[in-house]
Amino acid sequence: MTHASSHESPFSATGAAGEQALLVRVSQGDRDALRKLYFLFHRRLSRFLLRLTHRPEITEEIINDTMLVVWQHAHEFRGDSRPSTWILGIAYRRALKALSRERPSQGNPQDEESSGAPDAEVMEGLAYGVELSDWLDRALERLTPEHRLVIELAYVLGLSCEEIASIAGCPVNTVKTRMFYARLRLRELLARLAAPSVAERLPP
CATH class of the missing domain: 1.10.10.10 (Winged helix-like DNA-binding domain superfamily/Winged helix DNA-binding domain)
Structure with a gap:
């Protein structure tokens, strides 16, 4: 896939309903809908993956892997979350897989419970x-x-x-x-x- 053009915004007026409609079309084999999703999410995924991995050289590969998973599994999206949340989740898992292939695991985070919440x-x-x-x-x-x-x-x-x-x-x-x-x-x-x-x- 080619890079998104500079005028494409990940925070498009399309909104969650529009994103879900695109996912439905993707699940039906609509390649044009997949292309639109790619352009819609490219910048957001790039920023997210770059900050997560600090590896710009693998970011585009992970984005393409993510969109391939979206293409293959769009029919599994049930609407329990926003489409953007579902797609970011796929990107997160693909990023962890890519990182695990290149360096030893840093270990699992501690799992003690805490009442702390984002501030x-x-x-x-x-x-x-x-x-x-x-x-x-x-x-x-x-x-x-x-x-x-x-x-x-x-x-x-x-x-x-x-x-x-x-x-x-x-x-x-x-x-x-x-x-x-x-x-x-x-x-x-x-x-x-x-x-x-x-x-x-x-x-x-």
Whole structure:
């Protein structure tokens, strides 16, 4: 597939209903509908996968793999979530598979339960200023893919815990747990990377 043109926006006025209509057409073998979905999601998937993997050289391959899965399994979409959530979930799993082929696993995140939930003020504060963003990017690179996913989806894409759970294929409580430990890990990493003032702004 070719790259999306610069004027195509992933946040098109098409909306969830339009996306679902395209998925129905894809499930019926409509290649033009698949092409439209590709252009609709290309930029969003590129941004999501780049931040998740930090590997621009494999991003396009993962996007194409994702859209192939969409083509083959569109008939399995039941409408329990938004089409975008379903497609991002496919991309997430393809990304983890690609990463697992190239480097040893970083281990599973801890599964202790926690009542912690995403706090938008955390990332709003961290995102202020180029220097703070640089520290944050460096710290995020050192998180496990699972921990990085919840941070990126919650604070970059603004998804709810329920939507993240659907993408990651895990219970909502697991998402909250990963969020809790991801914040703790970010605090440790930011302090180690000589940004203690930033680390202090993370919640305990």
